[in-house]
Amino acid sequence: MNQREGRKPIMNMKCIVAITGAVLVAAAPVWAHHAFAAEFDAKRPVHLEGTVSKVELINPHAWIHVDVVGPDGKVTSWMVEAGSPNVLLRRGFTKTAVAPGTRVVVEGYQSKDGSLRANGRDITLPDGRKLFLGSSGTGAPYDQKK
Amino acid sequence: MSCRSSVIIVALVMLLTAPLSSQSIPRTPDGHPDLQGIWTNATITPLERPAELAGKPTLTDAEAAQAEKKAAEDLASVDGKSEHPLLAAAGSNGTGGYNILFIDRGSEFARVDGVKRTSLIIDPPDGKVPPFKPGKKPTFEGYGRFDSVKDRPLSERCLLGFGSTSGPPMLPVLYNNNYEIVQTPDHVMILVEMVHDARIIRMNGTHPPPEVRQWLGDSIGHWDGDTLVVDTTNFTSRTRFRGSSENLHVIERFTRVSGDTILYRATIDDPVFTKMWTLEYPFAATKGPIYEYACHEGNYALTDILGGARKSEQK
Numbered sequence: 001m002n003q004r005e006g007r008k009p010i011m012n013m014k015c016i017v018a019i020t021g022a023v024l025v026a027a028a029p030v031w032a033h034h035a036f037a038a039e040f041d042a043k044r045p046v047h048l049e050g051t052v053s054k055v056e057l058i059n060p061h062a063w064i065h066v067d068v069v070g071p072d073g074k075v076t077s078w079m080v081e082a083g084s085p086n087v088l089l090r091r092g093f094t095k096t097a098v099a100p101g102t103r104v105v106v107e108g109y110q111s112k113d114g115s116l117r118a119n120g121r122d123i124t125l126p127d128g129r130k131l132f133l134g135s136s137g138t139g140a141p142y143d144q145k146k
Numbered sequence: 147m148s149c150r151s152s153v154i155i156v157a158l159v160m161l162l163t164a165p166l167s168s169q170s171i172p173r174t175p176d177g178h179p180d181l182q183g184i185w186t187n188a189t190i191t192p193l194e195r196p197a198e199l200a201g202k203p204t205l206t207d208a209e210a211a212q213a214e215k216k217a218a219e220d221l222a223s224v225d226g227k228s229e230h231p232l233l234a235a236a237g238s239n240g241t242g243g244y245n246i247l248f249i250d251r252g253s254e255f256a257r258v259d260g261v262k263r264t265s266l267i268i269d270p271p272d273g274k275v276p277p278f279k280p281g282k283k284p285t286f287e288g289y290g291r292f293d294s295v296k297d298r299p300l301s302e303r304c305l306l307g308f309g310s311t312s313g314p315p316m317l318p319v320l321y322n323n324n325y326e327i328v329q330t331p332d333h334v335m336i337l338v339e340m341v342h343d344a345r346i347i348r349m350n351g352t353h354p355p356p357e358v359r360q361w362l363g364d365s366i367g368h369w370d371g372d373t374l375v376v377d378t379t380n381f382t383s384r385t386r387f388r389g390s391s392e393n394l395h396v397i398e399r400f401t402r403v404s405g406d407t408i409l410y411r412a413t414i415d416d417p418v419f420t421k422m423w424t425l426e427y428p429f430a431a432t433k434g435p436i437y438e439y440a441c442h443e444g445n446y447a448l449t450d451i452l453g454g455a456r457k458s459e460q461k
Contacts, residue, residue, distance in 0.1 A: 038451045038454070039447050039451050059439050059440045060304065060439070060441045060445060079446075084248065084250075086320055086321075086322050086439060087248070087250045087310045087321045111454060112453070112455075113450055113453030113456070113457050143345075
């Protein structure tokens with residue numbers, strides 16, 4: 001094997017790393033339905049532990065209602081913003097997929113207007129499982145096609 | 147075996163193994179290609195070719211497979227991490243708004259003519275949007291204002307989907323990349339799942355006078371052989387596509403190249419750009435249904451955004 005052939009795989013790997021990094025960044029549009037930074041306050045992270053009281057599978061985003069018991073025993077009701085209902089439906093997630101009473105842990109950011117609304121950056125069940133599964137092999141149309 | 151039998155068998159084999167010809171695509175009773183059905187344009191091929199792939203318009207299958215696998219793994223590994231460029235680029239800016247739950251953008255590069263492509267743009271050959279003419283780059287005046295609902299972007303107001311999902315030109319976005327085409331001899335309708343936009347294309351029509359302006363522009367169509375050509379003008383001044391003006395003129399070509407693929411091509415003609423440019427990629431047949439996307443039904447985001455701005459003013 002000459003030197004040139006010997007180098008080839010390394011170049012390919014470099015190329016693939018570049019492709020992956022480039023695609024991850026470049027494929028995202030600058031603006032989604034709304035900019036989360038305009039709705040939620042990056043300086044107000046919230047950590048919520050509570051029970052689901054209701055799931056609103058509505059457009060343009062689903063909202064999960066969570067009752068949180070404070071240290072004083074007082075219950076506050078938070079709303080947590082989730083994904084597009086159409087995407088969720090394609091993954092088999094319906095209004096009844098998360099039963100009222102299910103305990104969840106939410107990491108997110110509170111809305112800028114100070115209401116008890118947060119984005120669901122990360123929603124986890126107490127046993128550590130994510131409330132929602134990843135996007136590949138989910139039964140989405142693109143997956144079904146293959 | 148007789149010679150005649152052999153000939154018949156050979157002919158049958160040739161018929162069965164022949165690529166789909168223009169004769170074998172579905173057709174409507176009037177003989178035109180039938181574009182009807184539900185389609186998805188999800189792909190991870192970006193509109194513009196990334197700088198790292200300059201001069202590399204296509205990938206081999208092996209390169210593409212590895213890159214697709216790694217892209218999926220990388221996406222999974224950044225779930226919930228607000229500082230990641232993908233999430234920041236999608237508008238999170240430190241709030242981590244987009245976890246994987248939100249994203250359904252496909253997992254493969256677009257394949258055309260048997261090879262996978264690294265940009266949707268095919269002309270200019272560098273895969274980049276051409277520069278603006280001097281002084282024609284938009285300033286996005288008022289883009290960051292919060293004084294009124296009307297100050298906010300059309301997608302936030304649920305008027306149009308983001309990222310030119312409805313177009314024209316029609317582009318893949320982060321999720322809801324699904325479309326339904328309904329066709330009659332006089333009209334073609336493209337229902338866009340995102341924000342439930344419907345593009346109505348009048349066959350062999352003429353554009354209205356220039357004072358008539360529409361969010362999706364005015365689309366008229368005609369057949370060029372087996373290709374549906376759609377010409378769109380009369381956009382509003384707020385329908386901005388990559389800095390386009392209200393003089394945006396888009397020429398689209400829809401060609402059903404096989405039973406499960408429409409090859410889509412769009413040429414962008416706007417005097418703000420130094421030259422015309424063209425993108426091309428496939429739409430793939432997919433199972434339904436298209437879900438309704440009644441964007442106004444629970445658009446808490448808009449009131450939260452304006453309410454947040456009022457709260458900030460009080461400080």
